[in-house]
Amino acid sequence: MIPESFFFWVRGTGxxxxxxxxxxxxxxxxxALALMARRKSLAEPRGSEWGPGxxxxxxxxxxxxxxxFRGKLTFVSGYLFHLGLLLxxxxxxxxxLLLRSVLGFGWPSLPxxxxxVAAVLAMAALVVLLVHRVTDPVKRLLSDFQDYLSWTVTCLxxxxxxxxxxxxxxxxxxxxxxxxxxxxxxxxxxxFTKLAHMFSTFGARWYNGAIAGLxxxxx
Amino acid sequence: MxxxxxxxxxxxxxxxxxxxxxxxxxxxxxxLALPPQAVHAVAAxxxxxxxxxxxxxSFQECTGCTESLTRSxxxxxxxxxxxxxxxxxxxxxxxxSGTHAEKSREEAMKASFGKxxxxxxxxxxxxxxxxxxxxxxxxxxxxxxxxxxGAAAIVSVGTCASFGGLxxxxxxxxxxxxxxxxIRDKPIVTVPGCPPIPAVITGVLAHYLTFGELxxxxxxxxxxxxxxxxxxxxxxxxxxYDRGKFAKTFDxxxxxxxxxxxxxxCKGPTTRNSCATTKWNGGIGFPIEAGHxxxxxxxxxxxxxxxxxxxxxxxxxxxxxxxxxxxxxxxxAAVAMxxxxxxxxxxxxxxxxxxxxxxx
Amino acid sequence: xxxxxxxxRSELPADSLSAGSVSAVLNEIGSRLEILCSSGESWRIDLxxxxxxxxxxxxLKALLGQGEVVAHIAALGPSxxxxxxxxxxxxxxxxxxxxxxxxxxxxVTRVPDLLESPEQDVRASLSRLQGAIARCATLxxxxx
Ligand code: SF4
Numbered sequence: 212m213i214p215e216s217f218f219f220w221v222r223g224t225g226x227x228x229x230x231x232x233x234x235x236x237x238x239x240x241x242x243a244l245a246l247m248a249r250r251k252s253l254a255e256p257r258g259s260e261w262g263p264g265x266x267x268x269x270x271x272x273x274x275x276x277x278x279x280f281r282g283k284l285t286f287v288s289g290y291l292f293h294l295g296l297l298l299x300x301x302x303x304x305x306x307x308l309l310l311r312s313v314l315g316f317g318w319p320s321l322p323x324x325x326x327x328v329a330a331v332l333a334m335a336a337l338v339v340l341l342v343h344r345v346t347d348p349v350k351r352l353l354s355d356f357q358d359y360l361s362w363t364v365t366c367l368x369x370x371x372x373x374x375x376x377x378x379x380x381x382x383x384x385x386x387x388x389x390x391x392x393x394x395x396x397x398x399x400x401x402x403f404t405k406l407a408h409m410f411s412t413f414g415a416r417w418y419n420g421a422i423a424g425l426x427x428x429x430x
Numbered sequence: 431m432x433x434x435x436x437x438x439x440x441x442x443x444x445x446x447x448x449x450x451x452x453x454x455x456x457x458x459x460x461x462l463a464l465p466p467q468a469v470h471a472v473a474a475x476x477x478x479x480x481x482x483x484x485x486x487x488s489f490q491e492c493t494g495c496t497e498s499l500t501r502s503x504x505x506x507x508x509x510x511x512x513x514x515x516x517x518x519x520x521x522x523x524x525x526x527s528g529t530h531a532e533k534s535r536e537e538a539m540k541a542s543f544g545k546x547x548x549x550x551x552x553x554x555x556x557x558x559x560x561x562x563x564x565x566x567x568x569x570x571x572x573x574x575x576x577x578x579x580g581a582a583a584i585v586s587v588g589t590c591a592s593f594g595g596l597x598x599x600x601x602x603x604x605x606x607x608x609x610x611x612x613i614r615d616k617p618i619v620t621v622p623g624c625p626p627i628p629a630v631i632t633g634v635l636a637h638y639l640t641f642g643e644l645x646x647x648x649x650x651x652x653x654x655x656x657x658x659x660x661x662x663x664x665x666x667x668x669x670x671y672d673r674g675k676f677a678k679t680f681d682x683x684x685x686x687x688x689x690x691x692x693x694x695x696c697k698g699p700t701t702r703n704s705c706a707t708t709k710w711n712g713g714i715g716f717p718i719e720a721g722h723x724x725x726x727x728x729x730x731x732x733x734x735x736x737x738x739x740x741x742x743x744x745x746x747x748x749x750x751x752x753x754x755x756x757x758x759x760x761x762x763a764a765v766a767m768x769x770x771x772x773x774x775x776x777x778x779x780x781x782x783x784x785x786x787x788x789x790x
Numbered sequence: 791x792x793x794x795x796x797x798x799r800s801e802l803p804a805d806s807l808s809a810g811s812v813s814a815v816l817n818e819i820g821s822r823l824e825i826l827c828s829s830g831e832s833w834r835i836d837l838x839x840x841x842x843x844x845x846x847x848x849x850l851k852a853l854l855g856q857g858e859v860v861a862h863i864a865a866l867g868p869s870x871x872x873x874x875x876x877x878x879x880x881x882x883x884x885x886x887x888x889x890x891x892x893x894x895x896x897x898v899t900r901v902p903d904l905l906e907s908p909e910q911d912v913r914a915s916l917s918r919l920q921g922a923i924a925r926c927a928t929l930x931x932x933x934x
Pocket of ligand 1: 661662663665666667668669670689690691692697698699718723748755
């Protein structure tokens, strides 16, 4: 069992530190991206930027490209994972309690059964993606330490949270302490790794589309 | 009181029939969570047991623990256990007072040196030489150290004696500490709770009587048979928890239908005690049955664990302000960086242009 | 006073998750009854040691039903020993003087041993009875 004072720390000071690093780090990175000094384009715009920008967000998000089996697998797993994670993080009643205590407002939760299914799917998808990453020669070559780190820190909160919700293996206090710790680890790591894409993704897609639009290559 | 008499003789003298005694042993066996086939072994052991001398010290406390123990005034099975010990000093319960009382403590200590049980309720203040709680002009610290010398074992009754309790809550003005921080060379059983369940206090005494030794203890010195499971493990509202059915306020439809109290701040999942099985007030119920979440009163520092009504999943500290400050700092840093960047670029461009012109 | 005073209903879903524990106890009772038949060995199950909700306890009680014998003992408070619908299976409830349940057991036996008059008590009663007989004799001798 884990000493009580550590449990208090994780729920208190530890959480404050993690949130400070997460919010501070994320705001810094996003603002830095947006304010990044870019050379003024002197060329005459050959099209608009808004339409293509939005269309690119749509295309990269919802249009299935031509893919082989492995590609499809990655695609589907990626979607399942992100959807599952979103449902679990935002719609488990315990998470809403936490968010309400921080944000000051809450929203209705989803039934436990739905959350359970979402969590299992998300974890299964993560495993599939990892297997694919290490078995596919190209992907393996492209992967570096940060990819595996991101995978681990994302998977841990899901796993410990799932155990916690089943009260499996250890007592509730230990499981809750470990779960909170893994979440705090994720919060700290997120702004400074590829995981920052949780906020930059759509901005980046828009930017790609908008650039192409300005150049007139994307109507 | 004749501490040397065996319990069998004592009970026979009091006119307790054998059948009543066996019933009593059945209750004890169940209370101690022993296998029910052990009733006859328990009976044999209890019959031969000698009444131990008990000295009870009360320090920084509210007497709630003693109240809990003595609230039943008709003779019951629980009070029968009390007849089985020789309570030689308890300043709330004894008739003697002043120097007589202190003398009886000293005599009992001398008479059964090395054999008596020392029961303590309340925490011990250490700040400023321990002057914040004194008895007969002596500090609690002083009396505890003296009384512990001849004790066979110490029973810390209540959360104050076990973990410091309310007196130790932030900012702990009297420098209160639990018994275990003063006495380190004696076996100590903790029986936390604010107050502890009377049957648990007597259960520890019964175990000592039956087996002549202390029960198995966990990391915090609590008897495993009473503190082995959490309230949540044995809560009758658990099926609702498992299905995610939570009362949102104390008077909504869910609360009336007896749904889980997690969202109303129940600390049952992190609290080890036997309220859910042993229950209170003669078995009528326990707080969750009355519609209020568990406060976690038998856990260390429960006073400082955030509001009683903050759900376990929620933050116990102000995170919002921290997040706002962090966002402001992050944004400020990004702006500063981009301004610096911009300036650097402009400088570079200028330098570059000049160079090019001259070169050409 | 009882918990019935508190106007809070607690209705577990009919297909409650731990419904399995009732059938687990039934299984244990069954195998113990088998042993009672073959070797005569009796057994006790402490109901308090089981992770039962009040509903599950009631369900078990209803399943076992009511038999022919109900015995009451008044010793340090009332006790009830009732044979269930299954001969050899007894539902035993011990209460203290205040009426609170201090132990609740299922005994798999022909007769719960608490019903038998204990040896010590029998011996003590013999000497008391002999005294009474002697007193009676002197009394009748004195009578004309
Ligand atoms: S009321 Fe408390 S102890 Fe009972 S199930 Fe809910 S959280 Fe657990």
